[in-house]
Amino acid sequence: DVKVTQSSRYLVKRTGEKVFLECVQDMDHENMFWYRQDPGLGLRLIYFSYDVKMKEKGDIPEGYSVSREKKERFSLILESASTNQTSMYLCASSQGSNLWGTDTQYFGPGTRLTVL
Amino acid sequence: AQSVTQLDSQVPVFEEAPVELRCNYSSSVSVYLFWYVQYPNQGLQLLLKYLSGSTLVKGINGFEAEFNKSQTSFHLRKPSVHISDTAEYFCAVKGGGKLIFGQGTELSVKP
Numbered sequence: 001d002v003k004v005t006q007s008s009r010y011l012v013k014r015t016g017e018k019v020f021l022e023c024v025q026d027m028d029h030e031n032m033f034w035y036r037q038d039p040g041l042g043l044r045l046i047y048f049s050y051d052v053k054m055k056e057k058g059d060i061p062e063g064y065s066v067s068r069e070k071k072e073r074f075s076l077i078l079e080s081a082s083t084n085q086t087s088m089y090l091c092a093s094s095q096g097s098n099l100w101g102t103d104t105q106y107f108g109p110g111t112r113l114t115v116l
Numbered sequence: 117a118q119s120v121t122q123l124d125s126q127v128p129v130f131e132e133a134p135v136e137l138r139c140n141y142s143s144s145v146s147v148y149l150f151w152y153v154q155y156p157n158q159g160l161q162l163l164l165k166y167l168s169g170s171t172l173v174k175g176i177n178g179f180e181a182e183f184n185k186s187q188t189s190f191h192l193r194k195p196s197v198h199i200s201d202t203a204e205y206f207c208a209v210k211g212g213g214k215l216i217f218g219q220g221t222e223l224s225v226k227p
Binding site: 004033040041042043044045048058059090092104105106107108109110 | 218
């Protein structure tokens, strides 16, 4: 079974702090994704990566950056956390080098981040 | 641009009753459609997907969905729900290399 793990289930940070959310997948997947989930808005794509050291902006990249130094690990970084970044953050991965394909995305359990 | 609309934000239903969760999409190209389920305090799990072929797609846990191109819909159905089906359900369309999600429907199954 594919396993996507996220470093924390719950996280509380203060405004202005730098926040790192880590995601690791164990199935040698090419593609990795970061979403945020908010009530009534569904999931919105923040960033994705289709290869090591490659990254692409999603629909809401402002205030976030990402890092993918190794194939299995994809980190989301909040340079200076703000209260409007309080949300559930979900990581996902999918197989294959073709983003246009039909590969299933596998999700981690999520990190619920609260910024005070 | 592709988009997905889930027409009901909440669907309450009694155990053993049938249920339909509605999803409409807009797309000018070939569509790949998905339904995901999120149980409380968990990530998303794939229920089923439509890529091509038969318009009736069967998924896990007794769910099925029908792709209707003329109505641009991909409604999810189950003939008899269980308490354990209580969860949030997301419809999604693949577009531009990305999954575009609907707003989600909370299914609440009551005894």
